[in-house]
Amino acid sequence: MDAFSFQQEASSQIAERFAEYAANPLMVDRQTTVPFLQTLVSITGSGKTLILAEAIAQIRDRLPIQPVVLWISKGRIVVSQAYANLSSGKYADNLPGFNVKPLLQVAPSDLEDDSVPLLLVATVGKFAVEDSQGGDRRVYQAQLDLASESLWSLIAKRRTHGGLRRPLIVVYDEGHNLSDLQTRRLLELSPDALISASATMALPGQLENTIARLRNDRGWNEQRFTTAVSSRAVVDAGLVKERIAIGGYVTPMETAIDAMLADMGDAQEASASLPVPFRPKAIYVCSTNTVDGVPISEDVKRPFADRQARPILIWRHLVENAGIDPSKIVIYSQLKFGPGFPPPPSLRLLSGGDNDYTTFLEGNFEHVIFNLGLQEGWDDPTCGFAYIDKEMASARQITQVIGRVLRQPGAEHYQNPILNTAHFYIRSDERGVFDEILDDVRTQLLNEHPAISLSIKKDGRGRILEKLMPEPPRTVPTVGILSANAKDPIAAIISKMMNFSSGGENTIGQGSRMLVLQEIGTGNEATYDWVEVEHSNRVTARAIFRRELQRLYSGALRRAGGPINLVDIELPKFDALVELTSPAADHIRSIARDVVDCYISNSRIFQNDFDAPYSVGPVLVDEADAVEFSKSLHRRYSGLNPLELRFARALDKSQRVWARNPRNSGFYLPLLDLASASTYWPDFLVWVDKTVVAIDTKGDHLLTDATLGKLFEIDTLGEPAKVVLRLVSEGEAQVSPSGQITKLSGIGFTVWSWKAGKLHAQHAEDERAAVKKALTF
Incomplete structure (x- = not known):
């Protein structure tokens, strides 16, 4: 799988830092190195597994002999998926030549053969035990038909036929689960590197000595221990959704679920028209065997119609009131039924056994009722909706569920914004409780997902965001690269x-x-x-x-x-x-x-009149900060920053038809520039007769990059120009014949254009004058 630029940068940074350290490592004693330590901090859905796989491949390329990699995680589901993806699945090509095996299937000959890199996959449960003699601890027991030593001892020595000790790289996926016991066991292996990945990183106390040595003897600061991935880069790549919408409902369960089903219906309708259609899915998070408001377990010896357990009530509402086919619904939890009181045959119940997860995936269910049992490991990008019942509504649990809904189907943003939004419908008893939860969630989201916008609705009535269609419909010619x-x-x-x-x-x-x-x-x-x-x-x-x-x-x-x-x-x-x-x-x-x-x-940027033009699509509006306009294609817009709002109002007064252009899902222009991303989205589109003016408003700190990389003449292949670009910056500036930009004052605006291969600047005293100059050509 090809890595995005941000993924390649992260993996290369890890590998280069390791190579620099491995050339002169710190020592614990004559035979034991202080392991290289690195944490990959990246939001859920950013492709952490791909980054880690690429990092391992690049580390292998820099080593003098083939390494042994121990790839571990806490969850059995996570490990199962990692093994499938790394051995023969979507990441196998990123680990060329690696022999990928489950830990317990490794043979001494695999460790002795230094001609092939070896990657072993396991759950921490295989080794993270206090007593290595008790229970089924096969990793600590000698396989007498293969070796006189335990597998754990063989990995610690990892001797080749020639007596060399192979480098050992430990990778911990979902690293926020790393415990002191697990760390102590891993350090017994004398690893050369410990690489841990998580959306929220916290290191165990057992690594304090390692961290102290690297700080004191190598001068490492906090940044040196961490490879951080920009959440903006992840959003721009289309891997995760652009917006999180949270609605609070102090209502009966049915009201909140009905609001979600209405939005979900819109999303399913929008997805059905895509070139590669998919069916958006929903999850329902609730307690399993308790009754609403009662902390004790429900009496399971009751007829199904009389049961009050939350999964049953949700299932009945979906089937009996919403008319959803029961075959599309699954309850994934240990829901109990008493002898003689079975559920109806149409109810699909999976309790999380060894084969249940496979059955769950093969069922392709659209409505999943569970109690956080699927928290790690289930990564279905088509899941875009979540109902969270009040018993589960803590800030921590909500942010955990967000990761399950944040991934973007198809790894691209779509024209209909409802498909680029993660929707949450939270039911609580008291409005004050919901407000407290939201404050905590908002704080965590700003830290963990700063590039993802957050919309909140507290009144508990109807849908969270209003969808507005363009009136009248408008198009823009497609712009591409002719190479x-x-x-x-x-x-x-x-x-x-x-x-x-x-x-x-x-x-x-x-x-x-x-x-x-x-x-x-x-x-x-x-x-x-x-x-x-x-x-x-x-x-x-x-x-x-x-x-x-x-x-x-x-x-x-x-x-x-x-x-x-x-x-x-x-x-x-x-x-x-x-x-x-x-x-x-x-x-x-x-x-x-x-x-x-x-x-x-x-290559040239050109106006492609042969392909279908871009059609302005609907927008989602958060009524909490929506602003109404008279000439815009959509009646209202929300989420405008102060500069955008000033300019939008000036555009509205120009009497021209205009639209706000959403980043990542609107009209975009490809770029031929080494220093920029491969595409960019102007802020506004304005229709002037048969020409569309794409206008971008930028702060001064972006001016030079924006003008050099984004203001260009679009080749029309002999046809009249139909797309014209303009940049507007705050303050008065000028450009010299050599192209140097000088800021003269902070008064008014400067309108930038590209004419006859040169950059031009026009000063405007206010936003209305700037709009007039931008629309004159």
């Missing part, structure tokens, strides 16, 4: 790339020596010492080339467009194996840079 002229020049560049398939000194890295522990002697005479290994593992020229393309240009690897599509990446010379620090690797990177430069210089 046909870059194909032949790129082919010429690739033809000059040298073939290193035969090896040679140019494929060998310089300055890549690392210390490796080696067994000296045999039997009772054996000792251990550190030896220098001169070379690192080799990687394909293809991997180096692709990584460099992705690093240089954010749209390099996208399937539709991007320079990778103009390269015959299957040429045999891309199969050559070289070391990362070799002259050959430097040559391959220089070829990748030339390809990107050639793609940008020979």
